[in-house]
Amino acid sequence: MYAYSTSSFTGSTLSVRSFSSDTTISNAFFNLPQMSLFRSLFGGGQADGEEENGAEVVETYVERVETCSAPEDRRDALRALRSLAKKYRLAVGTMGMNAYIDILEKDRMNAEAMTLVLDTMATVLSSDDDNSESDELGERLAEVMIKRSGFIPSILAAVDQFDFGVRRTAVQLLSNLLRHRGPEVQNAVMEQPMGLSKLVDIVHDNREVIRNEAILMVCELSRSNSQIQQLLAYDNIFNDLLNIIETEPLDSIVVEDCLFVCLNLLRKNSMNQQLFRENQLVARLGAILRTFLYGHEETEEAEVDSTEWAKQRTANVIFLLQIIRTLVSPENTSQNTHAAQKVLYHTKILSELCRVLLSEIGASVEILTETIIVVAEAIRGNYTNQEFFASTSIENGEDSSRSSLVVLLISMTSEKQPYKLRCAVFYCFQSYLFDNEFGKTKIIETLLPSHQPFSNNFPTTGALIIQAISSGESIQAWFGCVTLMHTLYQVDHLCEQLLRVQLTLVTEEPSLSLLEHVTQLLVSTGNRRPQTRAGLLMLLGVWLENCPPAVAAFMAKDANMQYLTTHIGLCFHFCIMDLFKVL
Known part of the structure; x- marks a missing residue:
């Protein structure tokens, strides 16, 4: 989801030439058996033997340190250990631990030694397989x-130093530690006075390399710890991250990392969500969104960019949409969700x-899908937003327009659209109907005879639903x-209104009621298309509940009752058979 920068190494393997200039190191190196030496350097022999020879080399250099x-001599030994750290992680990490800790505690003024030690420890914690979970x-x-x-x-003391190499490698080491032992490191940092504040201060570093490493570290530091998340928010980390986003290019991966941190801090954290709103940061999200969509030179009259977006720009927009969605998620407290909906x-x-x-x-299908979901949760249960959404429209020719509801339904009923996009549209439509009796009534009205729902020129929401x-x-x-x-759920009077709907499917044949059409579809489907049958039964179950006229109309057809009794009998038969199998 976000990228990790890898440490740079002076070399991954040893060479005889690199140590020939230093007599002390060379003598110690060549005291090993020559055949073992060349096997350890250039391969050959059994893997266990190679590892054993490598451990002997590591032990020699640790002793020199x-x-x-x-x-x-000490510096060259540390450089040699760093070059071996990737290949012999276990040996370098365990044999040299005492030496590394000693340097970190007692030799803090030696920036080069500190950098080598921190880089070595960060390397032994890194796996060769970046995809390994x-x-x-x-x-x-x-x-x-x-x-x-x-x-x-x-x-933490190394992080507090201003030296480029020391601070950068210290941050990388801390990131690696957090990935492996997150909760323990988080607790250890919290126990240190001003420990968290020192880490937040690194985000202000003017050197972009260190700043970017610090953002990755904060990603790990804030993971699954609400207390640290709140403390980071009170340290104005949101402002810092938004400032970075506003200065970075649209297709910068640093933007993605910043947005990921914001997402970590806001998701399922009501206190941070409230603080984010109170600091008026939602408006800044809107400005950033407009920049992402239309570029830095956006004006009201500017033409919409219809060119294909870069993958990183698409990823950045999706993360930004997920942050907005987090603020209005139904998983939040109702108070937080409603307040965020008003702000949006x-x-x-x-x-x-x-x-x-x-x-x-x-925009890609991914962006459109995520946008539809964000709109769905921004209008869910909020009448003002629901009505605003229903009032938006797109021009369709010179004298006509299509409402957003019609546009969405056309996408939902089009087999050419991607499945995930259609599901998002379906969810958005349900969110529009949620706790919105007035909106439900308007949809049912489009089905009544006076509205001519099957007009080819002006399709209505009701017509599209019936289709x-x-x-x-x-x-x-x-x-x-x-x-x-x-549309009918918990609005009983609409169930009776729906009985008035008459359909003319074939011009030469007389019209029939919508209830008759639905029951005919159910009976004619038989045992085929189980998903269609499930949908029809769900619709009839809600329609017939608390609506005696609909029940009477349904029972008036013998085919309907025969269908129900047959299938109920089959269900009972299978239940009895399963019961006998258990007994």
């Missing part, structure tokens, strides 16, 4: 490091999102049935 009095060796080494007394304070309306973010749905800006119910595509029929079901 601990015993050499000449700074040059688990790294048992890294977990073990991280655990050993954290348990050493004074280790975390030493790392007043800051015109909802208007901008509706504009995305009804215009062609070159979906009658479709031969199972998923489309299910969408139509469940949408109409939600």
Whole structure:
């Protein structure tokens, strides 16, 4: 989801030439058996033997670090250990632990030695396979490091140094530790006075490399810890991250990392959501969204960019949409969700999102899908937002327009649209109907005879729903049935109104009621298309509940009762058979 920068190494393997200039190191190196030496350097022999020879080389260099009095010898030994750290992680990490801790605690003024030690420890915690979900060796080494007394304070002290190499490698080491042993490191940082504040201050570093490493570290530091998330928010981390986003290019991966941190801090954290709103940061999200969509030189008269977007720009927009969605998620407290919905309306973010749905800006299916879901949760249960959404429209020729509801239903009932997009539209329509009796009534009215729902020139929401119910595509029929079901749900008087709907499917034949049409579809489907049958039964279940006229009309047809009794009998038969199998 976000990228990790890798440490740079001076070399991944040893060479005889690189040590020939230093007599002390060379003598120690060549005291090993020559055949073992060349096997360890250039391969050959059994893997276990190679590992054993590598451990002997590591042990020699660790001894030189601990015993050499000449700074040059000690430095070269540390460089050698760093070059071996990737290949012999276990040996370098365990044999040199005492030497590394000693340097971190007692030799803090030696920036070069500190950098080498921190880089070596960060390297032994990194797996060769970046896609690997688990790294048992890294977990073990991280655990050993954290348990050493004074280790975390030493790392925080290194982070506090201004030297480029020391600070950068210290942040990388801390990130690796957090990935392997997150809760333990989080607790250790919290126990240190001003420990969290020191880490937040690194985000202000003017050196972009260190700043970017710090953002990645905060990503891990804020994961699954509400207390740290709140403390980071009170340290104005939101402002810092938004400032970085506003200065970065649209296709910068740093933007994605910043947005990911914001998402971590806001998701399921009501206190941070409230603080985010009170600091008027939602409006800044709107400004950033407009910049992402239309570029830095956006004006009201500017033409919409219809060119294909870069992948990173698409990823950045999706993360931004997920942050907005987090603020209005139904998982939040109702108070937080409703307050965020009001802010989205007043800051015109909802208007901008509706504009995305009804215009062609070159956005991918992923962005359109995420935008539809954000709009769905921004209007769910909020009558003001629901009415604003229903009032938006797109021009369709010189003298006509189509409402956003019609545009969405056309997308939902089109077999050419991607499945995930159709599901998002379905969810958006349900959110519009949620706790919106007035909106439900308006949809039912489009089905009544005076509205001519099957006009070819001006399709209505009701007409599109009926067309979906009658479709031969199972998923489309299910969408139509469940949408109409939600329109009737908990509004009994609309169930009676729906009985007035008359359909003329074939010109030469007389019209029939919508209830007759639905029951005919159910009976004629038989045992085929189970998804369609499920949708039709769900619709009938809600329609017939608390509506005696609908029940009477349904029971007046013998075919309907025969269908129900037959299937109920079959269900009872299978239940009895299963019971006998158990007994």
